[in-house]
Amino acid sequence: MTSSSLQPLAIGIDIGGTGTKFGIVDRSGNILFAGSISTRGHNEVDSFIDELYKSLYPLIQKAGGPGRIVGIGSGAPNGNFYTKTIEYAPNLPWKGIIPMGKLLENKFNLPVVLTNDANAAAIGEMMYGAAQGMKDFITITLGTGVGSGIVANGHLIYGHDGFAGELGHTIVIPNGRFHEGTEKYGSLESYASATGVRLTTLEMLEKSKEESLLRNIPPAQLDSKKVYEAAMKGDRLAKEIYEFTGKILGLALANFVMFSSPEAIILFGGLTKAGDLILKPTRENMEANLIKIFQNKIRILISHLKEADAAILGASALVWDMNMQEYSSPLKV
């Protein structure tokens, strides 16, 4: 055995609405073994845990056995750090409050940390991604929805109940667009998500007289991917859709900056693929709404973690973070 093979390892599990990915990761962020199972295929959480064990345990043995594993870090929608439960996650097959942490601990006989997927991503960025060395930053996922993780003074903000960081649900346009999931009006997510971009497209096609490639697509098939493709072909209306979306995102970011004054805001998710088409209006409208002491200071970065790996790395990083918090004091003294 080489000395590097004796390093402690962590397991990262990213529980998503469709699939669940997992990996065994070393401290440097190398994914040594990885796999995935279906989430959607399991109506009962017990059968999900059983299949996870069957797929993951052989990897643990390949990695040197459970003795080398420091713990399991898990990210899941609506995951609560304090209670290690998943609470009322609309996109998962299991309803109500699921004691996921306890279930994993009992099955694997390893310590488990659980948080929501966006928080896991933030820790992943801090340890292996664009936020390395930063103590104050915010990560925002612009995907089907808008997720976020906030780090201040080197630690995730969990809030008194473990639910802090729901920035996608902050209201940007009072009495603005209706959000079907939350029944609120004008939230960031209702505009700056894939779903939001689709709705903006339908609205703009109706209001504007402008020629557009998007007019050739049946409304039911219009999605943010089609808008991206049209924009890449130079379609003006598609570019205006990004402009509009970026402006709203920029306004929201200005408010986030005036809350926690982060060194950087790190964006990831599908919408960031449009690059400057969305980033330019985002930056400009953020700066326009910031008071002077914050202007020209805050970087907006795109995550450079591989998307498939980011989730696993983020979840595994929770384990190192857990151990830092518990064991760091004696080292410091």
Next chain:
Amino acid sequence: MTSSSLQPLAIGIDIGGTGTKFGIVDRSGNILFAGSISTRGHNEVDSFIDELYKSLYPLIQKAGGPGRIVGIGSGAPNGNFYTKTIEYAPNLPWKGIIPMGKLLENKFNLPVVLTNDANAAAIGEMMYGAAQGMKDFITITLGTGVGSGIVANGHLIYGHDGFAGELGHTIVIPNGRFHEGTEKYGSLESYASATGVRLTTLEMLEKSKEESLLRNIPPAQLDSKKVYEAAMKGDRLAKEIYEFTGKILGLALANFVMFSSPEAIILFGGLTKAGDLILKPTRENMEANLIKIFQNKIRILISHLKEADAAILGASALVWDMNMQEYSSPLKV
């Protein structure tokens, strides 16, 4: 000497635009000696420091000499925790960047902590006020302007540059009311401050045909105190002004809650005197804009610290907080 008189003491200094208050405080929050000098009377910061020393040093001697003082805590507008400087404070007589921490340290030969006045108030609330025992809360001052301090996981959020927590400048109504100081549109401060209430009053008097006691007052003399007095006499328009202000405040609070999920939001400053006239619409519109996981959980409290004492207590509490952060690790191990 009794044993209690051997307790360590801290000095709290609250530097305001008009006057500067100071006190010598014990760990239980008793102000043993107190005094004040004019801020406005000193165009040069050196002469300010000289007068402060002349007034404060005799109190230090009465309290048992500098040996009993652990440090000086100071709150000031635009005070920066990291650099101990006051930067471009529009309401102070000294322009540019003032090395206030250094000046105080040199003059008094004691360690100095400095932060902005709203952060000092937040620590004061945590140690002696409505936030005792809380680890996650936000304090908001509704005064001439809107100040704020954010505590997450037991610590103030300073941000990467020491300027976090400018919640008064977050945009609530995009393209809304112009703020002369910041030149931004639609910030919380432009509505939910004494200045904002005055502007709302002028707007409503013009738009509405309703009879009101406020119509008897020359516009130049209309201020938030007059609105309060009219509301107390049952004036309907005055009540509508609070209703409008409360709604905007409530919307802003909902966004703050979805950021850091505090256990409570603690309000102080002149506008809170209107009690339920402003608090009821604030609570209702906060709840209406919160997603379900946050509803009916967050308390809105009014600070019960005496206003004259709160500033001194808050500033002195910075000293205990400084010492907790520096010396707590060995005790924990």
